[in-house]
Amino acid sequence: MKEQIRENINDPEKLEQLYRDNKNAFESSFPDIYPEVMEFELARFWKVRLDFGKTAALPGKMALTDIFVLLAACLFAGFLIKIPDFFTLNMAPEFFYAKNAGLIVFSGLVIFMVGTNRINDRRWLLLTSGFFLLTTLYVNLALPASESDSVILAYMHLPLLLWFVYGMVYIGFDLKDPVKRIDFIRYNGDLAILMAVLVISGGILTGLTIGLFGAIGLSIEEFYMKNIVVVGAVSVPVVATFITRSYPAMTNKIAPVIASIFSPLVLLSAVVYLAAMAFSGKNPYQDREFLLIFNLMLVGVMAVIVFSIAESSGSGKRKFNDAVLFALSVVTVIIDLIALSAIFYRLGTFGITPNRLAVLGTNLLILGNLILIIKDLYQVNFRNTRISAVEMTIARFLPVYMAWIFFVVFFFPLIFGMQ
Numbered sequence: 001m002k003e004q005i006r007e008n009i010n011d012p013e014k015l016e017q018l019y020r021d022n023k024n025a026f027e028s029s030f031p032d033i034y035p036e037v038m039e040f041e042l043a044r045f046w047k048v049r050l051d052f053g054k055t056a057a058l059p060g061k062m063a064l065t066d067i068f069v070l071l072a073a074c075l076f077a078g079f080l081i082k083i084p085d086f087f088t089l090n091m092a093p094e095f096f097y098a099k100n101a102g103l104i105v106f107s108g109l110v111i112f113m114v115g116t117n118r119i120n121d122r123r124w125l126l127l128t129s130g131f132f133l134l135t136t137l138y139v140n141l142a143l144p145a146s147e148s149d150s151v152i153l154a155y156m157h158l159p160l161l162l163w164f165v166y167g168m169v170y171i172g173f174d175l176k177d178p179v180k181r182i183d184f185i186r187y188n189g190d191l192a193i194l195m196a197v198l199v200i201s202g203g204i205l206t207g208l209t210i211g212l213f214g215a216i217g218l219s220i221e222e223f224y225m226k227n228i229v230v231v232g233a234v235s236v237p238v239v240a241t242f243i244t245r246s247y248p249a250m251t252n253k254i255a256p257v258i259a260s261i262f263s264p265l266v267l268l269s270a271v272v273y274l275a276a277m278a279f280s281g282k283n284p285y286q287d288r289e290f291l292l293i294f295n296l297m298l299v300g301v302m303a304v305i306v307f308s309i310a311e312s313s314g315s316g317k318r319k320f321n322d323a324v325l326f327a328l329s330v331v332t333v334i335i336d337l338i339a340l341s342a343i344f345y346r347l348g349t350f351g352i353t354p355n356r357l358a359v360l361g362t363n364l365l366i367l368g369n370l371i372l373i374i375k376d377l378y379q380v381n382f383r384n385t386r387i388s389a390v391e392m393t394i395a396r397f398l399p400v401y402m403a404w405i406f407f408v409v410f411f412f413p414l415i416f417g418m419q
Contacts, residue, residue: 001029009037015046031177035392038179047179066242069115073238077108078231085226095145102159103136106166108238113169116245124173131165143413149354150416157358157408164402178395185310185394187244189255192307194240202232259311260321266304267328273297274334284342291342295359298339301332302366305373309390322387326377329370336367354416361404369397 001022008014019026027050037043079086081104084093091099110128119125139158143151170187171180206229213220277283284291305328308321343360350356372393379385 001025002033005029006033006037009040009043012042015042031174035178038386038388038392066116069112070238070242073108073112073115074231074235076111077104077234077238080104080107081230081234082227091145098155099139099143099145100136102162103132103139104234105237106159106162107132108234109166109241110169112238112241113166117169117172119169119172121173124168128165128169132162135162138410144418146418148413148416148418150412151418153354153358154409154413157405161402161405161409164398164405167398178392181395181398182310182391185306186255187241189259189307189311190244191237191240193255193258194243195236198236198240202229202236255311259308263304263308263321263324263328266301267324267331270297270301270328270331270335274331284339285345288346291339291346294335294339294342295363298332298335298363298366301328301335302370305329305332305370306394309373309387309394319381322377322380326374326381329374329377333367333370333374336363336370339363340367354412358408358412361408365401365404369394369400372397 001018004018005015005026008018030046030050034043034047038047080100083089084096089096110132113119114125114128135158139155143154167181167184168175170184171177174180206224210221210224282290284294305325308325340360340363343356343363347356347360373390376385376390376393380387380390
């Protein structure tokens with residue numbers, strides 16, 4: 001069936017006949033070959049037709065039950081964030097939040113997504129629940145509240161690992177379809193925009209509320225900050241997700257525009273930064289803090305490339321955007337190579353540490369991903385290949401990042417110790 005679909009991807013009548021002759025075979029085969037044929041309009045039509053009603057790709061107005069799920073997810077996340085106030089713990093509150101911040105936020109998001117997507121596959125639900133439970137026990141019981149580099153790295157990487165797990169929930173555990181992974185990345189771009197808007201709006205509301213009560217002689221600042229603001233902060237991702245799914249047309253129009261504007265500005269900033277670094281006398285070989293900032297810049301620019309490709313892929317005229325992304329990717333490779341040379345220098349001079357090994361692994365992964373992206377973007381700019389090829393490269397590389405983050409979270413403390 002796969003070969004028949006591939007051969008007749010431009011023949012609507014033949015595709016319809018194949019579908020009517022054997023619907024089950026057609027529906028199971030089409031997702032496997034879709035990445036190869038997605039540049040064809042007819043393939044995209046069949047993608048929408050087969051997915052309609054099965055995924056969150058085409059959400060409509062949410063039902064009343066979804067609003068209840070929203071409230072339940074927010075209340076659950078709010079309860080978790082208030083645990084230090086409700087119970088006596090054997091650790092300081094700052095260590096509790098360092099250990100559990102990612103678990104709190106993504107627990108609410110997973111509950112909301114499972115409830116609104118009506119996910120009822122018991123195997124995947126048990127695996128997801130089991131992973132969250134085991135991770136909670138791991139970070140709270142196995143990992144000590146210490147300042148060990150390996151333990152701190154585990155805390156820092158855990159939210160990223162939970163992001164990947166949440167991504168699997170978001171795509172309905174359809175791990176074979178790379179297109180859904182791009183949908184998830186696109187959703188994260190929309191989510192970031194809406195979260196920024198909600199945070200700004202919440203800040204204005206907080207100032208007005210405290211000011212109004214203060215005007216009548218009531219000081220509610222401490223109560224408001226400890227309860228309303230804290231619970232609201234962990235609810236923002238869930239509420240923003242609710243908005244993106246309820247009103248997709250709104251975010252779908254904003255995000256591509258921001259991506260188109262932001263990418264050239266980031267390219268300009270990166271080029272100017274490299275030029276300024278050459279004349280500043282600073283270098284990442286001797287200055288540890290400068291190397292850290294340099295790597296943060298690298299990760300940030302890489303994120304901009306990924307989100308810009310995902311967000312602007314559906315726009316019309318994009319020759320300029322494609323050229324900018326190609327140039328930005330080349331500049332980012334230069335940044336990565338400088339960072340890698342500095343890391344290898346520090347490894348040879350000062351020896352292996354958890355921090356240096358973690359940064360080295362991350363930079364090598366980014367370099368490999370960037371080389372593949374540049375290869376595809378070259379084809380897009382000079383060989384008239386569709387941008388969807390770049391999307392597939394990004395989607396297929398995501399599990400590699402996940403495997404590395406999993407290794408850092410669960411194996412670094414064992415290899416390098418926890419004290």
